Amino acid sequence: MNFYKNRNVYAFLSILLFVASFFVIESCSSKKLVAEKPGALLWGENCIRCHNAPSPSAFSDVQWETIAMHMKVRANLPEDDIIKIVEFLKMAN
Amino acid sequence: MKRIVIIILFMLGNLFAQDIETLTKKVNTVIPGQSRFLLRGYAHSGLELIEGKTSFVGGSFNPIFLWQQSTKLLFEAELELELEDAKTYLALEYANMSYFLSKYLSLRLGYFLLPFGTFGERLHPRWINRMPSTPLGFGHDPVGPIRDMGVEIRGGHNLRTGKINYALYITNGPRLNDGSDPELETEEAGMLIYKNYSDNNTNKAVGGRIGLLPFSNSSLEIGISGQYAKVGDTGTRYKNTAALLSAVDVSYVRNILFFKGVLDIKGQFNRVTVDNADYYSNKDSAYYSFKNISGSYYMQASFRPAYVYNAFFKNIEFVGRYSSLSFPGNALWNSEQTQWAAGINYWLDWRTVLKIAYQVTERKNNTDKTASENNAVFIHWAFGF
Secondary structure, eight states: OHHHHHHHHHHHHHHHHHHHHHHHHHTTSOOOOGGGOOHHHHHHHHHTTTSOOOOGGGSOHHHHHHHHHHHHHHSOOOHHHHHHHHHHHHHHO | OHHHHHHHHHHHHHHHHHHHHHHHHHHHHHSOOSOEEEEEEEEEEEEEEETTEEEEEEEEEEEEEEEEOSSSEEEEEEEEEEEETTEEEEEEEEEEEEEEEETTEEEEEEEEEOOSSSIIIIIOSTTTSSSSSOOTTSSSSOSSOOEEEEEEEEEEEEOSSSEEEEEEEEEOOOEEOOSOOTTSOGGGTTOEEOOOSSOSSSOOEEEEEEEEEOSTTOOEEEEEEEEEEEOSOTTSTTTTOEEEEEEEEEEEEEEEGGGTEEEEEEEEEEEEEEOOOEEEETTTTEEEEOOEEEEEEEEEEEEEOTTSSOTTGGGEEEEEEEEEEEOOTTSTTOOEEEEEEEEEEEEEETTEEEEEEEEEEEEEETTTTEEEEEEEEEEEEEEEO
16 A cells, blocks of 8 residues: 555655666766767667667668758757768668 | 761761650659658557456557658657457547757657657567556656647757767646546546546646666667646636646667677656645545555566577567556545566567567455455567557
8 A cells, every 4th residue: 555655755765766776877878069979870779779770771861851851850869960970870771 | 988888977976865865764663752651660469367357458540640841850650550359449549740940959749759768669569668568657647748749849969978869848738637627537636647638638748758868879779757736627726736746767788798688678757746625525525635646667678699500599589567546545446557578479570579478467456445356367479660
């Protein structure tokens, strides 16, 4: 019964604990400036946040441009990142 | 001799000119113009074993239409065609136009998925959702809005070693079921109805989300969402009744090279608070009131050993999810639900997946003091295109 009453608090504390542990893990990794990242790295880091990273050959160069606009809106990706990712996908296509 | 050479060169030049002209015409037929159309989408189907009943389910087919009018204009729409009880249902998931105002800001108009958390906007498509089902409170009878009509500005910006994204919108907002509409369940008085396509009042909902990605590798995203609106019908005793909706979402996705795989953790916590109001009970012929707070959340973790050499095991993904839903304790529609789900996915390619999952849902009802448990097995496939 108490669990049901307090479960929202438990859930919130669990999220806080998760987030705190992420900070500890990530503080040990390198901190490369986002602006200096190449398209290939941004492709790997951004797409995978929601779904598996697509193969560059999945769509044509022209189709990638339309998909990039769709993703810019849907995932709120910064334009600088989108431009680099599309350049990479076209180059690797 | 000189004259013959000139004649030959003239003939060859004419021949090449004709070839170039023909080639140019052919190339021009395939070079895309500024207007570009792309059809994408997803579909799913499968077998479900629920409470002793086994059935193949037709699933759904969701075509997504993308129309790029220019480098600044994009129209996007999604339909859902679903087979249920021998009928085909057609629904509009969203249809909106985006105009890119600047590098950091775009304007969206129409019917769109709301940035209230991330599940409804980014993670619900069947080929993206790691489980065959949706978490409690994020599918039917949602706690929090999923889509609405209105106007929105949104964008994203790189920080030095992180990112920030933002969205602010004005929409019709939800409508309060005050128990007087015969088309709605009178026992569900106090519940918010999110399908408010012809606004029930002059008030508009204002909401938004801020997402922060504090790390350079974009592995972690923490988002905070909120929405405020008056939800009662104009001219009724509920005209000033308002609702405050809030959500916290978290996402952590990282390549764990030590374990040769990808760890994906997602979570979202929704809360809906509606002002206290008196609702009429036909059963008791009297008004009653209750503290109108609903909540739902889910936490999900998945791991895919994507970097092992074995071609079979690199496509396997293990996933587990816990979700919870609570409706107000003293409301006639009160309910406490918890759900565990565990599954194994097999990825045929980056957007085609076979999902097998076992799910246990527990329900408690304070009104009739009942409790039930529901077990289900899902075998689904989902296909993104």
